[in-house]
Amino acid sequence: MRALFDKALNEARGLFESLAPLPEFAPWPNDLEWQDRASNPIPVIKHLQSDPGEAGETTLGLRDALCALAPYIEWRHTYTEEEVGRDFLNRFGWFELAGPTGHFRSSQIRMTVGYWGTGLYYPWHQHRPEELYAIVSGQGYFETEGEEPQTLGPGQTRYHPSNRPHALTTNADPILAFILWRGAGLADNPRVS
Ligand code: ZN
Numbered sequence: 001m002r003a004l005f006d007k008a009l010n011e012a013r014g015l016f017e018s019l020a021p022l023p024e025f026a027p028w029p030n031d032l033e034w035q036d037r038a039s040n041p042i043p044v045i046k047h048l049q050s051d052p053g054e055a056g057e058t059t060l061g062l063r064d065a066l067c068a069l070a071p072y073i074e075w076r077h078t079y080t081e082e083e084v085g086r087d088f089l090n091r092f093g094w095f096e097l098a099g100p101t102g103h104f105r106s107s108q109i110r111m112t113v114g115y116w117g118t119g120l121y122y123p124w125h126q127h128r129p130e131e132l133y134a135i136v137s138g139q140g141y142f143e144t145e146g147e148e149p150q151t152l153g154p155g156q157t158r159y160h161p162s163n164r165p166h167a168l169t170t171n172a173d174p175i176l177a178f179i180l181w182r183g184a185g186l187a188d189n190p191r192v193s
Contacts, residue, residue, distance in 0.1 A: 002034070004069045005103055011062040012097060012111065012178060015134065018058045021157045025132045026182045029098060029106040037074040037103055044093030045070045048115045053138025053174045056154035063137045063176060066113060074103065078189045084123065091117030094179075100187040110181035115174065116140065122168040124193035128185035131160040133177050140175040143167045165193040 009032075016022045048070050055063040075093040084092070092115065096102035099110030110129065113136075116122060124145075133142070139153040144166040152158055160166050162183060168175070 001072050004065070004072060005034070008062070008065040008069045009097065009104060011065040015059060015062050015136070015178060019134055019155060019157060021132060021159070022134060022180065025130075025159070025180055026109050029108040031106050031108055032098055032104040033106075035103060035105050039072045040075045041071060042075045042077070042093055043090045044075060044115055044117075045073075047091050047117045047174070048093075048176065051117070051174050053136075053176055054154065055137040059136045059154045062178065066136070066176065079192070083192050088120055088122075091120060091174075092122075099181070107186070110186045112179045112181070113177065114179060115176050116168065116170050117174050118170055118172060120170050124165045124167045125190040126163050126165045126193050127181075127188055127190040128162055129181035129183045129188070130162050132180045133158045133160075134179070136176040136178050138170070138173040138175040140173075140177075141169040141171070143169075 016028060049067050052063055052067050073095045075095050077089055094112050094114035097111045097113055098104040098106045134157045135152050135154050137154055139151060141151050142158050143149045145164055
């Protein structure tokens with residue numbers, strides 16, 4: 001099980017080093033420390049494994065490592081059924097690969113992974129830390145207050161400034177994303193706008 005986490009972290013680092021906006025956003029952390037965290041198996045696992053979305057050459061390794069790791073992950077929802085609905089919660093999940101409360105602890109950065117099934121709307125939300133999305137597989141329509149919306153697929157990135165509301169919509173494809181946070185409030189949860 002630990003080997004699957006090491007593999008995923010290694011693949012994440014490989015992707016990090018191959019996409020220029022990521023190391024420009026923040027250096028790879030040098031304080032990573034393994035934490036034993038109980039798995040939280042939720043329905044998103046079977047959706048991720050059966051429909052992970054199409055990956056690109058640089059993202060395939062991380063996608064497949066995450067699919068293999070899925071049953072052992074401490075998955076989180078954060079949002080309530082009132083905020084996003086039951087269907088959303090059944091086909092969405094995120095987890096902290098590295099960060100203040102991650103499977104690997106770091107106080108320098110937060111690296112999370114999120115999966116959204118097809119045809120979901122992730123409503124407008126915001127958070128203090130700056131954010132950089134890197135798409136691992138599938139695709140989604142990204143909206144940010146004050147900016148042009150954009151459909152993004154494997155290997156593409158999108159930056160969200162501190163406390164700037166943003167939203168995500170999936171259509172025919174699911175989306176799997178590797179997400180970096182930097183700055184104050186790394187352990188915060190996003191808030192629905
Ligand atoms: Zn965000």
